[in-house]
Amino acid sequence: MNFTIIGAGAIGGVVGAYLAKAGEDVTFVDVNEEHVRAMDEQGLTIETVESEFNVPVKAYTVDELLQREKCLDVVILAVKAQHTEQAVQNFKPLMTEDTVIISMQNGLTEEVIAEQVGSHRTIGSFVNLFADYQEPGLIQYGGVGSMYIGELNGEKTFRITEIQNRLKSWGNAQITDHIRGYLWSKLAYGAILTATATVDEKMADIIDPHDHRVMFVELASEVLRVAQQLNIEPKPFDNWEPKTVYPGHEQRDWSAIHEQFDQLVARLRTYKKVKSGIWRDIAVRKRKTEVPFHLTPVIEEGKRHNLDMSLTETVLEMIMELENNQREMSWKNIETLIAISQKK
Secondary structure (H helix, E strand, C coil), X not given: CEEEEECCCHHHHHHHHHHHHCCCEEEEECCCXXXXXXXXXXXXXXXXXXXXXXXXXXXXXXHHHXXXXXXXXXXEECCXXXXXXXXXXXXXXXXXXXXXXXXXXXXXXXXXXXXXXXXXXXXXXXXXXXXXXXXXXXXXXXXXXXXXXXXXXXXXXXXXXXXXHHHCCCCCEEECCCHHHHHHXXXXXXXXXXXXXXXXXXXXXXXXXHHHHHHHHHHHXXXXXXXXXXXXXXXXXXXXXXXXXXXXXXXXXXXXXXXXXXXHHHHHHCCCCCCXXXXXXXXXXXXXXXXXXXXXXXXXHHHHCCCCCHHHHHHHHHHHHHHCCCCCCCHHHHHHHXXXXXXX
């Protein structure tokens, strides 16, 4: 079994580096030529909270990968959500009937991939880890989280077991028969982290105040209501338990909610990465985020079911305005969201 990492940034870089360190056959592919050259010449360096390691790797640009004309076995797709379709089209000529694509992305990209190559060649994954591309050849690995992989039809196949065994070189990779439950749970959790990107402060410091938490709970609940309409049961991970947050007002146990959020804040404070990747895209890289590709399908599905999606819509609007320099990162953004949540 050989792995091809398409998108050697935060998630792809970290997971691929651990596979390579364990002796697996791994090829890295990225559109950033400087990153490719640095990896090819100096190896890939992963900087963790405690230490760092460097592993020699094979790295190519997309054009170089195609020129090799080597058939692909297991593809780990780790590009931004908005680039999914184009990325698949790029390497599709190298696929065989046995090639499988694992989507290690945020959002609902498994459906996009399945439309391109078929669900039988698509494996879903949930990855909750904090990492950042720092510079060519260097990824900062800010905090270990969870990883679940699963066939879209829920079957426990030979290939999913084999892939799980290889991914254990990264950490506690687990198989699930309900991958969509993890994806929708992460969408709700991710909505909270997305909202923190509207302020130039640490995630933990934004989530910590108790008077902010009603808004964050309402925001996550909008996403979870949509999942309920789709008969998807969101799954818990790390310090996130969707059932504590949702259902609605009259059934909420605020002592349990605050305990969960306190644990989440404590976890975030242990991470080397203290602000979200969305914040970094806007504030540091000055580029478009993948937020519209995460939240728009959720909003549209919610509206089809006549659900109030006002908080999710406002977060999306704020992020897009920040991308276009039409809004400033400010505590006023959180205050606006709190005001909306108080009307619900």
